[in-house]
Amino acid sequence: MELQQLFEQAVINSKMLGDKPSNEVLLQLYSLYKQSTEGDVTDDKAPSNAFDFVGKAKFNAWSELKGKSKEEAMKAYVDLVEKLKG
Template sequence: MELKEQFEKAAADSKNLPAKPDNETLLQLYSLYKQGTEGDVNTEAPSNPFDFVGKAKYEAWSSIKGKTKEAAMEEYVALVEKLKGVNA
């Protein structure tokens, strides 16, 4: 299966995990997904000081700036497989 197909399957599978991941893992999934689909962060940081979720997402995505889309996709697929309980 091609990487893009694996990535899209993992994205679908991530919605049906056996248990909800902790917030740190959710941020990791978010940042890898965004990096895999859009590349480096391309928006401004949220300006609302009370948008804690938005800021956390922005910082998580920004923290992996420079990672290739392919590397992000591979890490995302591996992380979803791990969360599903399947050895990647």
């Protein structure tokens, strides 16, 4: 199966995990998904609302992956979902 198909199946599988992952793992899934589908974060500024903790956490997690190729991010996403399915 090609990487794109594996990734798409992993996205579906991520929504059917038995136990809800921790916030840290959810951020990993989010950032790997964004890097896989959009590439590097294009806006260098985090959300400006001081109380948007979730938005800032998501932005920071995604921006930490800057430079990682879409293919590397897809592979990491697939591997993480497989690990979570355990």
